[in-house]
Amino acid sequence: MVSAPTLGRRRQRRSGEREKSIRAAALRIFRQKGYHAASMQNIADAVGLYKGSLYYYVSSKEELLVRLFEGRADQVLGELRVITDGTGTCTEQLRAMVRAYVLGVLRNLDSVRVYLHEEHVLPPAALRHVHAEQRTMRDLFEGVIDDGMRDGTFVGTDPKLAALALLGMCTWVHRWYRPRGRLTETAIADDFAERAIRMLNV
Amino acid sequence: MVSAPTLGRRRQRRSGEREKSIRAAALRIFRQKGYHAASMQNIADAVGLYKGSLYYYVSSKEELLVRLFEGRADQVLGELRVITDGTGTCTEQLRAMVRAYVLGVLRNLDSVRVYLHEEHVLPPAALRHVHAEQRTMRDLFEGVIDDGMRDGTFVGTDPKLAALALLGMCTWVHRWYRPRGRLTETAIADDFAERAIRMLNV
DNA sequence: CCGTTTCTACCGAACGGTCGTTTGGTATAT
DNA sequence: ATATACCAAACGACCGTTCGGTAGAAACGG
Secondary structure (H helix, E strand, C coil), X not given: CCCCCCCCHHHHXXXXXHHHHHHHHHHHHHHHHCCCCCCHHHHHHHHCCCHHHHHHCCCCHHHHHHHHHCCCXXXXXXXXXXXXCCCCCHHHHHHHHHHHHHHHHHCCHHHHHHHHHCHHHCCHHHHHHHHXXXXXXXXXHHHHXXXXXXXXXXXXXXXXXXXXXXXXXXXXXXXHCCCCCCCCHHHHHHHHHHHHHHHHCC | CCCCCCCCHHHHHHHHHHHHHHHHHHHHHHHHHCCCCCCHXXXXXXXXXXXXXXXXXXXXXXXXXXXXXXXXXXXXXXXXXXXXXXXXXXXXXXXXXXXXXXXXXXXXXXXXXXXXXXXXXXXHHHHXXXXXXXHHHHHHHHHHHHHHHHXXXXXXXXXXXXXXXXXXXXXXXXXXXXXXXXXXXXXXXXXXXXXXXXXXXC
């Protein structure tokens, strides 16, 4: 037993695809019915397996949920940091941030809905991590708003409250947006970016 | 059996109080754990009964939830209608509406959280009713915004989108507000009312 | 006022069902 | 021949709900 037996390439790929399809089905079904109302049987049906067979890929239902949360905020957080580390004015930065955030929500609707709706099911460690992500997100907006207030670009008394107002407006789109609706993603993002600026000017 | 036997006054009152305490406990527990994760045993424990005994007052867990939704939006809807039917300018009306809405959320946190979180558990008829309430709420805001755009008080292109942005900002407070926090209810309501106006002016 | 009956409010156990998870087995590909 | 990917059945726990029973208060008859 010198070297671990190499897994066949085709098998490995098929197995990886199966795992992905399980996670995709779980995401969709958790979003539709909610975590508690969704059963392992539902997920198994969706991928064409017996529910017991899911445990070849997944150790528990809870783990399945926890993994759905992992890395979900990274892309938007990265985009936001690139913007705040850049050279734009406060107004330009905030406009770009709102755009990135709203597009992030609109382009990952299922993930966002599960992320916001099933938070309370997470085990303590995972929950703390999610809360930390949300705090970071808030801090990034608050920082730009605070900068703008200091240099007179923005007016108002409470950057924290302003950030919460702004994030609320942007986050709430996940509740009413329908992919084939009247408005395009970018139309909404641009409108909200403009509205955010107005909200902070006098 | 000419007249139904009169229920003793004391009994009647005690029984009514018990029913109220069951609903209050259900509201609190549904809010804390979510509808599906909350058990009838949890509710029974909270009021000091055996879980089977709850069915003397309630016909099912689902009915318990449905009743928690009933009339929950009426007060705020009434206040909003009084404002829109009044004689104020668009700006004055919108400011008052945002104030009323935000205060309605802040002063009924548990109800609002269950209302927004457990919607999807409702049977079809009750769900339609809730959606109708939400549509009415949106229409009231949209109407005032539309009036303001026509007469030049407000600027912008899409009253529907503006209403959604505004409602998102105001509704989202239920996620971050903590009763004994830094800011008072009225401070938040006033700030948001001002922000709403700014959002619609150029 | 007292004895009897009636009904309320609740107990305590049980039931049927569903759920997440485990396990022993097996066909297939390597 | 060996590990993989999956089946098929079963298990134990828990859930919402039902139900026969009962202590005690209220209503009733005298």
